[in-house]
Amino acid sequence: MKARRAGPLTGVLRAPGDKSISHRALILGALAHGVTEVEGLLEGDDVKRTAQAMAAFGAGVERIGEGRWRIEGKGGFSEPADVVDCGNAGTGVRLIMGAAAGFDLAATFTGDVSLRGRPMNRVLKPLGEMGARWICRAGGRLPLTLRGGGLKRIAYRLPEPSAQVKSAVLLAGLQAEGGAEVIEPEATRDHTERMLRAFGAEVLVSEEGANGGNARRIVLAGGQSLTGTAVRVPGDPSSAAFPLVAALITPGSSVTVEGMLLNPLRIGLLETLGDMGADLSVTNVREEGGETVADVTARHSELTGVEVPPERAPSMIDEYPILAVAAAFAQGPTVMRGIGEMRVKESDRIALMAAGLAACGVGVEEGPDSLTVVGSVRANHGVAGGARVATHGDHRIAMSHLILGLASDQPVAVDEPGMIATSFPGFLTLMRALGAEIEA
Numbered sequence: 001m002k003a004r005r006a007g008p009l010t011g012v013l014r015a016p017g018d019k020s021i022s023h024r025a026l027i028l029g030a031l032a033h034g035v036t037e038v039e040g041l042l043e044g045d046d047v048k049r050t051a052q053a054m055a056a057f058g059a060g061v062e063r064i065g066e067g068r069w070r071i072e073g074k075g076g077f078s079e080p081a082d083v084v085d086c087g088n089a090g091t092g093v094r095l096i097m098g099a100a101a102g103f104d105l106a107a108t109f110t111g112d113v114s115l116r117g118r119p120m121n122r123v124l125k126p127l128g129e130m131g132a133r134w135i136c137r138a139g140g141r142l143p144l145t146l147r148g149g150g151l152k153r154i155a156y157r158l159p160e161p162s163a164q165v166k167s168a169v170l171l172a173g174l175q176a177e178g179g180a181e182v183i184e185p186e187a188t189r190d191h192t193e194r195m196l197r198a199f200g201a202e203v204l205v206s207e208e209g210a211n212g213g214n215a216r217r218i219v220l221a222g223g224q225s226l227t228g229t230a231v232r233v234p235g236d237p238s239s240a241a242f243p244l245v246a247a248l249i250t251p252g253s254s255v256t257v258e259g260m261l262l263n264p265l266r267i268g269l270l271e272t273l274g275d276m277g278a279d280l281s282v283t284n285v286r287e288e289g290g291e292t293v294a295d296v297t298a299r300h301s302e303l304t305g306v307e308v309p310p311e312r313a314p315s316m317i318d319e320y321p322i323l324a325v326a327a328a329f330a331q332g333p334t335v336m337r338g339i340g341e342m343r344v345k346e347s348d349r350i351a352l353m354a355a356g357l358a359a360c361g362v363g364v365e366e367g368p369d370s371l372t373v374v375g376s377v378r379a380n381h382g383v384a385g386g387a388r389v390a391t392h393g394d395h396r397i398a399m400s401h402l403i404l405g406l407a408s409d410q411p412v413a414v415d416e417p418g419m420i421a422t423s424f425p426g427f428l429t430l431m432r433a434l435g436a437e438i439e440a
């Protein structure tokens with residue numbers, strides 16, 4: 001795909017369903033007793049893999065309309081008859097392993113080349129402490145076979161700020177004798193805790209406020225059963241980020257994303273763009289299915305580089321690639337620190353953003369856990385573009401560089417654009433509807 005500069009971007013769109021919440025709705029629906037009806041499910045490849053996996057573990061899974069899915073939970077998982085292939089989805093495989101560990105079964109998990117390269121030790125370690133067993137490739141890589149059942153209580157302090165690890169431990173804890181306790185030194189997205197409550201479980205969350213930080217303790221009693229419920233999935237802020245930043249960097253633009261999730265643990269990008277002087281307005285704030293959602297409008301803005309507070313990282317970890325694009329059009333440097341987790345996402349996102357931006361003529365400095373985008377002398381001074389960027393099959397690297405191309409002097413092309421469908425299947429259609437020139 002190749003993106004080039006055209007006129008202003010204008011219009012109103014609905015962001016696709018939140019990926020994190022979509023995975024959780026399917027998994028909790030499968031663990032629950034009775035029927036769960038989901039509205040607004042993200043029908044991206046990652047989530048479809050989780051739907052297939054839930055059927056493989058014994059749930060009834062049926063698509064009943066656009067974004068509408070019906071899950072008939074059996075109150076637990078049964079042993080799958082074949083290998084469970086989670087595709088590109090780190091969230092999918094890690095949460096499903098946690099849920100599966102609670103049951104007396106063996107299951108073999110695999111994924112695509114990216115997922116097979118990602119660390120699973122971070123979930124295997126706590127699940128092992130609870131009593132699960134496994135055999136896997138070196139370095140805790142997929143494929144691996146997990147044997148679950150007979151779990152005991154754990155009190156686990158997360159070594160890295162990861163909602164996936166927290167969620168895997170909590171889902172395993174549902175079946176563990178004595179439950180589970182997770183301490184997170186930095187708060188991460190809390191969709192699992194919220195949704196467990198919506199399915200009838202008791203989850204106690206307390207602030208561990210030492211050092212002025214935002215640490216949390218999450219306690220879940222064992223042996224709790226879940227009851228199917230209705231889930232309405234809000235719009236994904238991690239996807240909405242692409243059209244919003246596109247509007248900020250393209251002269252004359254004004255774009256509104258309706259129904260975007262504004263969970264306080266997911267709005268780090270909006271805060272940062274606000275600090276950079278972005279013209280953003282949030283209207284029609286409302287509660288939907290236990291989460292806050294709103295309509296967010298972005299208008300073309302003169303941006304200024306900022307130093308992003310490192311403690312903000314968990315609330316915008318997937319948004320640094322697109323923030324780096326906004327930073328390329330800002331006046332002065334933007335410094336992003338404490339973002340080492342970006343190196344173990346679908347790709348090494350620090351390295352790929354540094355390489356892609358440099359190839360487009362943007363000044364960048366890469367550190368082990370940091371990225372600095374030098375920015376221009378004048379705001380909107382311009383970016384040369386004119387590169388073909390290797391995305392290593394990473395959807396967010398692809399979308400970020402296409403957005404860059406919309407405001408660059410020369411077009412920007414990306415390889416493997418098909419991977420965009422893992423999280424944002426309608427990206428091309430929606431961007432074109434706003435006036436973007438993207439050639440497929």
Ligand code: S3P
Nearest residue numbers: 020091161162163164165317318
């Ligand atoms: C997610 C958590 C984050 C994020 C991922 C989705 C989740 O990963 O990057 O896209 O749904 O729990 P980590 O938990 O590894 O930080």
